[in-house]
Structures are given as structure tokens and as C-alpha cells.
Amino acid sequence: MRRRRTLLRLALAVGVAIVASTGVAYAASLGLASKQLHVWSQTLTKGTCDQTSTTAADTYVQQANPNSVTGGTATTLRIVPTAGSQEYSFITFDLSGCSLPTTGGADSAALSVFVTTAGNDTISLFPVYSSWSESTLNWNGLGGLTIGSTATTTFSGATTGAKTVPVTADVDAAIKAGTLWGWELRATTGTANVVLASSENGTAARRPSMTLSYEK
Amino acid sequence: MKRLTRIIGIALSAAFLSVGVASAASLGLTSGKLGAGSAAVSGCTSSSLTATRNVDNNGNVTQVNVLSVPQACAGQTLAVTLENSAHASLGAGSTVVGACTGGCTVNVTGFGTVAAANLTSYALSLTG
Numbered sequence: 001m002r003r004r005r006t007l008l009r010l011a012l013a014v015g016v017a018i019v020a021s022t023g024v025a026y027a028a029s030l031g032l033a034s035k036q037l038h039v040w041s042q043t044l045t046k047g048t049c050d051q052t053s054t055t056a057a058d059t060y061v062q063q064a065n066p067n068s069v070t071g072g073t074a075t076t077l078r079i080v081p082t083a084g085s086q087e088y089s090f091i092t093f094d095l096s097g098c099s100l101p102t103t104g105g106a107d108s109a110a111l112s113v114f115v116t117t118a119g120n121d122t123i124s125l126f127p128v129y130s131s132w133s134e135s136t137l138n139w140n141g142l143g144g145l146t147i148g149s150t151a152t153t154t155f156s157g158a159t160t161g162a163k164t165v166p167v168t169a170d171v172d173a174a175i176k177a178g179t180l181w182g183w184e185l186r187a188t189t190g191t192a193n194v195v196l197a198s199s200e201n202g203t204a205a206r207r208p209s210m211t212l213s214y215e216k
Numbered sequence: 217m218k219r220l221t222r223i224i225g226i227a228l229s230a231a232f233l234s235v236g237v238a239s240a241a242s243l244g245l246t247s248g249k250l251g252a253g254s255a256a257v258s259g260c261t262s263s264s265l266t267a268t269r270n271v272d273n274n275g276n277v278t279q280v281n282v283l284s285v286p287q288a289c290a291g292q293t294l295a296v297t298l299e300n301s302a303h304a305s306l307g308a309g310s311t312v313v314g315a316c317t318g319g320c321t322v323n324v325t326g327f328g329t330v331a332a333a334n335l336t337s338y339a340l341s342l343t344g
Contacts, residue, residue: 037342037343039339042337046336105269105270107332108275108333167273172270
């Protein structure tokens with residue numbers, strides 16, 4: 001009887017040992033399965049780089065004066081939808097001072113312009129994807145530009161005053177592309193003339209500006 | 217006799233346990249080597265991955281682009297978690313890395329509405 005109890009204890013001890021060792025081995029096999037897991041973490045830096053007339057370039061082109069480049073030094077930007085004498089405006093900012101890598105991006109960007117002469121038009125902003133200069137761009141040069149076919153955003157020119165519109169997607173794409181080429185502004189509805197203050201305008205507060213929050 | 221039996225039992229238990237633990241330790245070491253980039257994972261390793269994201273005009277993340285994913289990672293699942301400053305998840309997405317030549321750029325979508333302004337880090341993982 002005593003011997004039988006002893007053998008029973010011995011068997012129990014062996015059983016416990018086997019179960020314990022099996023459990024540890026099983027945990028190890030789970031660890032082995034995770035061998036193909038690779039993990040990375042990337043931390044972003046946030047900042048702001050607001051743009052003013054100092055870094056702005058703007059002009060307007062005239063269908064009726066296709067060789068004119070006077071828009072580059074004018075104090076206003078004109079938008080005219082009249083067939084045969086249309087006028088389009090262009091605005092951009094030099095973001096090089098922000099030192100943003102092409103792996104960075106815009107968290108938010110908003111363009112502000114000031115309407116000095118109102119007209120009941122919808123003013124649409126089309127992204128420009130190729131280089132232009134405010135000192136040389138004219139109507140005849142439009143054919144050499146690459147301009148998006150879909151408007152990024154719009155605003156109403158029906159009232160005078162400041163107009164602020166989001167341009168985050170365009171600026172984000174421009175940062176990744178390396179350069180911002182800005183927007184063409186033209187009337188997509190309406191027949192009136194709309195005039196904006198340019199970066200040469202005598203009233204600094206009316207000049208085009210852009211807020212920019214970024215990550216890199 | 218009773219004491220002897222107990223001693224034998226304890227000794228056997230200890231022996232089995234030590235064998236098990238030793239086995240786990242060696243597996244753990246092997247796992248560490250593989251994770252660090254040994255040939256056993258077919259070259260799907262990189263010292264780091266770089267991610268960028270695209271946004272819509274409202275500043276919400278529309279897509280994350282993971283750059284320079286090694287070609288050997290084709291078929292593995294790339295998971296991306298967008299994190300805020302407290303490293304809490306703002307959204308997550310994943311995709312299977314497709315075949316490509318050279319370093320692949322893998323695009324991941326489906327994060328829901330996540331403001332890029334709140335995004336402060338990416339957590340990336342590749343599993344296969």
C-alpha cells in the first residue's frame with residue numbers, strides 16, 4: 001500500500017514536470033513565429049512657414065494684349081471673363097525659405113487675397129504644375145504652362161474684402177514635388193470684372209498671403 | 217524510501233523544467249537574429265522605412281506612401297498606424313506588398329478621417 005502511494009507520487013511529479021516543460025516549449029514556438037515581424041517608427045517634426053508678399057510672385061495676362069507682361073509689376077490682379085478679352089491672374093509663393101524636404105508635407109495651407117473691385121463671379125483656382133515668372137508670363141505663354149483641369153477651390157468675387165480659401169492639397173503636393181507653382185485664378189461663372197490687390201499693392205495688408213503648417 | 221522518492225521526483229521536475237527553459241532561451245536568441253535582418257528572412261529587411269502622406273484640401277490624410285520597401289518583401293503585409301503625440305492610434309491600414317523592381321513605394325489607404333495636423337508619428341510593421 002505504502003509502495004503504491006510512493007509510486008503514485010513519483011508519477012505525479014513526472015507528470016507535472018512534463019506539463020511544465022511542454023508549456024515553456026510552446027511559448028518558445030510562438031516567439032519563433034514572430035521572427036518575420038519588422039517594426040519601424042518615424043517621428044515627425046511640425047512647424048509653420050507663413051508666406052507674405054516678400055515671397056509672393058503674381059501677375060495677370062490679357063487676351064486682348066497677348067504679349068503684355070505689365071501684370072508682373074501692377075498693383076492689382078485682374079480677372080475678366082469676357083469672351084475675346086479674358087484676363088487671368090496668377091499667384092505663387094517661393095517656399096524655399098521653409099527648407100522643407102520632399103518627404104515633408106502640408107498639414108494645412110490657406111491662401112488669402114483681397115478683392116478691391118467686386119463682381120458677381122465665381123473665381124476658381126486651378127493649380128499650376130510648371131514654372132512661370134511674373135516678369136515674363138503673358139497670354140501667349142499660357143500654352144506652355146501645365147495647369148490642372150480641376151479647380152482646387154473657389155470663392156465669390158461678389159463682395160470686396162479678404163477672401164481666404166484652403167489650398168492644402170496643392171501645397172502638400174508641391175512640397176513633395178519640390179516647388180510650388182501656385183494657381184491660375186479665373187472666373188468660371190459670371191460676366192463681371194474682379195480686381196484683387198497684388199503683392200505690389202500699396203496697402204500691405206491687402207497683398208496675397210498664405211498660412212502654412214507643415215510636417216517633415 | 218518516501219524521502220528518496222520525493223527527491224527523485226523533484227530532481228526529475230527540475231531537469232524537465234531546465235530543458236524546457238533552455239530550449240526557449242535558444243529559440244529566443246534565434247528569433248532576435250532573424251529580426252535583425254539575417255538571410256533567413258529572404259532579404260526583406262531595411263534599417264528603416266520612410267513614410268509620407270497625402271492630404272485632401274481639408275488637411276485629412278488620404279494615403280500613406282511607404283518608400284524604399286525592399287523587393288524581397290513582396291507578399292508580406294505592411295501595416296501602418298498613424299499616431300498622435302501620446303502615441304495613441306488615430307487610424308490604421310494595411311496592404312500586401314506587391315511585386316516590384318528595386319525599392320518599392322507602397323501606398324496604404326483606409327485610415328478614416330485623420331487630420332494630418334494631429335499626426336506626429338508613423339508605426340510601421342512588415343509581417344510575412
